[in-house]
Amino acid sequence: MNWYKQSQGSEEFNRTQWFKDNPYGRNFMNPTDYDKEKPGYHIIADHPSIMYFYKIPGDNYEEAWGKWLDSKGSGRPSDSEYYDSEKDYASNHDYWGRIAFEEPEEDEDSYL
Numbered sequence: 575m576n577w578y579k580q581s582q583g584s585e586e587f588n589r590t591q592w593f594k595d596n597p598y599g600r601n602f603m604n605p606t607d608y609d610k611e612k613p614g615y616h617i618i619a620d621h622p623s624i625m626y627f628y629k630i631p632g633d634n635y636e637e638a639w640g641k642w643l644d645s646k647g648s649g650r651p652s653d654s655e656y657y658d659s660e661k662d663y664a665s666n667h668d669y670w671g672r673i674a675f676e677e678p679e680e681d682e683d684s685y686l
Contacts (some may be wrong), residue, residue, distance in 0.1 A: 580592045584609075588608035588610060588669060589607070589608040589671075591669075592608060592670065592671065601670060602671055603671060603673075605617060605668050605671020605672050605673055606672055606673050606674040607671065607674075608671045608672065609672055610634060610635030610636075610672070611631065611635070612672060613631075613675060614631070614632075614672040614673055614674045614675050615629040615630060615631050615632075615638075615672065615673040616629075616631075616634075616635050616669070616671075616672050616675050616677070617629055617630075617658075617669070617670040618630065618638065618639070618642050618668075618669065618670070619668045619669075620651070624660050625660060625661045626651040626657065626659075626660045627657075627658040627659045627661070628645075628651075628657055629656055629658045629673065630642050630645075630656045632680075635669065635672075641656065642654075642656060
């Protein structure tokens with residue numbers, strides 16, 4: 575396997591790809607990182623004519639992708655249980671990063 579294929583799954587590769595595709599933009603979705611392999615809410619942008627954003631929980635990007643595809647049944651983006659927001663841009667789908675699940679706070683009494 576060559577270096578390019580090995581690096582495609584890395585957080586650094588995904589971050590670089592996002593900034594290469596959006597050279598003048600700022601990722602206003604504020605992802606924790608761009609790691610497709612970690613659990614969290616994976617942000618997928620779908621923009622047929624308006625860009626729709628979905629926050630999909632999953633153990634990795636592949637699981638989130640499958641859930642997103644299954645949620646697109648009605649054809650109305652806002653009907654998806656994962657629908658987050660929309661922006662008026664143009665047509666494609668992109669990976670916009672991952673937001674880590676919130677860790678439950680440890681209760682000091684649980685150690686007693």
